[in-house]
Amino acid sequence: MIEFKDVSKTFDAKTGTVSAVKDVNLVIPDGKIYGIVGYSGAGKSTIIRMLNGLEAPTTGSVTVNGSEISALKGKALRDQRLKIGMIFQHFNLLWSRTVLENIEFPLEIAKLSKAERKAKALKLVELVGLKGRENAYPSELSGGQKQRVGIARALSNDPEILLSDEATSALDPQTTDEVLDLLLDINKKLNLSVIVITHEMHVIRKICDHVAVLDAGEIVEQGPVLDVFKNPKQAITKRFVNQETDTGSADDTNIAVEEMLKKYPQGKIVKLTFHGEQASSPIVSETLRQFDDIDLNIIEGNIHQTQEGSIGSLYIHLLSDNQQSIDGTLAYFQTLRVETEVIERG
Numbered sequence: 282m283i284e285f286k287d288v289s290k291t292f293d294a295k296t297g298t299v300s301a302v303k304d305v306n307l308v309i310p311d312g313k314i315y316g317i318v319g320y321s322g323a324g325k326s327t328i329i330r331m332l333n334g335l336e337a338p339t340t341g342s343v344t345v346n347g348s349e350i351s352a353l354k355g356k357a358l359r360d361q362r363l364k365i366g367m368i369f370q371h372f373n374l375l376w377s378r379t380v381l382e383n384i385e386f387p388l389e390i391a392k393l394s395k396a397e398r399k400a401k402a403l404k405l406v407e408l409v410g411l412k413g414r415e416n417a418y419p420s421e422l423s424g425g426q427k428q429r430v431g432i433a434r435a436l437s438n439d440p441e442i443l444l445s446d447e448a449t450s451a452l453d454p455q456t457t458d459e460v461l462d463l464l465l466d467i468n469k470k471l472n473l474s475v476i477v478i479t480h481e482m483h484v485i486r487k488i489c490d491h492v493a494v495l496d497a498g499e500i501v502e503q504g505p506v507l508d509v510f511k512n513p514k515q516a517i518t519k520r521f522v523n524q525e526t527d528t529g530s531a532d533d534t535n536i537a538v539e540e541m542l543k544k545y546p547q548g549k550i551v552k553l554t555f556h557g558e559q560a561s562s563p564i565v566s567e568t569l570r571q572f573d574d575i576d577l578n579i580i581e582g583n584i585h586q587t588q589e590g591s592i593g594s595l596y597i598h599l600l601s602d603n604q605q606s607i608d609g610t611l612a613y614f615q616t617l618r619v620e621t622e623v624i625e626r627g
């Protein structure tokens with residue numbers, strides 16, 4: 282288990298004191314995939330650096346399986362670092378070495394014999410789906426293949442934790458999904474804890490069990506991924522969730538909503554968010570059967586899968602001469618346990 286307890290980190294810069302991480306509390310259980318999402322400058326790198334002992338917290342403690350990282354020195358710290366494998370946005374491969382040699386590199390440092398290194402690296406090549414490419418150089422590989430090498434290398438010392446630092450940010454959407462599927466597969470096969478640092482909610486939604494939202498050094502919201510998607514509380518979390526649940530761009534949606542509001546100023550635009558079984562229930566037709574003086578236009582909708590089930594969102598326009606029916610419809614959605622948000626002109 283990884284625990285950040287009341288962790289703050291400040292830096293003394295020329296411009297004054299920078300508060301990079303503020304009073305962070307996190308508990309990451311073994312074997313889970315835990316996401317930390319934040320925009321640039323939110324403090325993600327500082328959190329990683331405190332986890333692998335490159336920075337010490339100014340106050341508070343970071344412990345991994347009971348040992349406090351900032352108290353470790355010399356060999357104990359080096360041994361602890363071996364328990365954390367890392368993968369990076371730009372892969373950090375050695376360009377003059379083949380796939381196999383890259384994977385063997387940490388094992389050379391760990392002073393394994395040539396035969397042991399090779400046997401282990403070959404197993405890892407197979408695990409990450411690169412069989413047949415052992416002797417290729419990084420320049421001969423696609424981005425997704427390079428990241429597979431990065432993953433195999435990160436696993437070579439049998440770490441307890443895999444730390445993914447924006448590992449899919451340089452990849453196209455399809456390759457991103459392939460690499461995420463591989464991380465999921467490795468998490469299950471090796472029962473490894475995976476910490477995913479990202480600015481992309483898609484990555485969180487697709488593989489994480491739990492998410493913490495980091496904003497200006499603070500964790501402003503955290504919880505199981507489905508809960509956070511269903512009911513984001515903070516404005517920044519809503520922005521992250523909307524990255525994922527809106528089908529068009531935020532601008533397209535805003536334009537469509539503005540047009541609808543202009544066209545039917547007396548109606549209401551409502552965003553419905555539904556999950557699990559509701560995502561496949563005929564909610565719209567059930568609602569229309571209940572209220573015969575309601576007209577309902579669908580503006581746009583979508584559905585996505587998370588590790589805990591599906592989640593969908595639907596923008597609708599409700600129109601009626603009878604305000605009570607509109608209120609009744611909104612209340613009816615709530616009885617169906619659909620999250621509703623009335624969109625007002627921004």
Ligand SMILES: Nc1ncnc2c1ncn2[C@@H]1O[C@H](COP(=O)(O)OP(=O)(O)OP(=O)(O)O)[C@@H](O)[C@H]1O
Pocket residue numbers: 292293294299300301319320321322323324325326327328
């Ligand atoms: N060594 C340092 N000295 C001074 N300020 C620092 C130092 N390291 C980080 N900071 C500041 O702390 C804040 C958090 O930085 P950090 O690199 O952790 O964010 P991040 O979320 O990883 O951003 P990015 O995704 O852009 O790397 C920023 O304001 C940054 O300028």
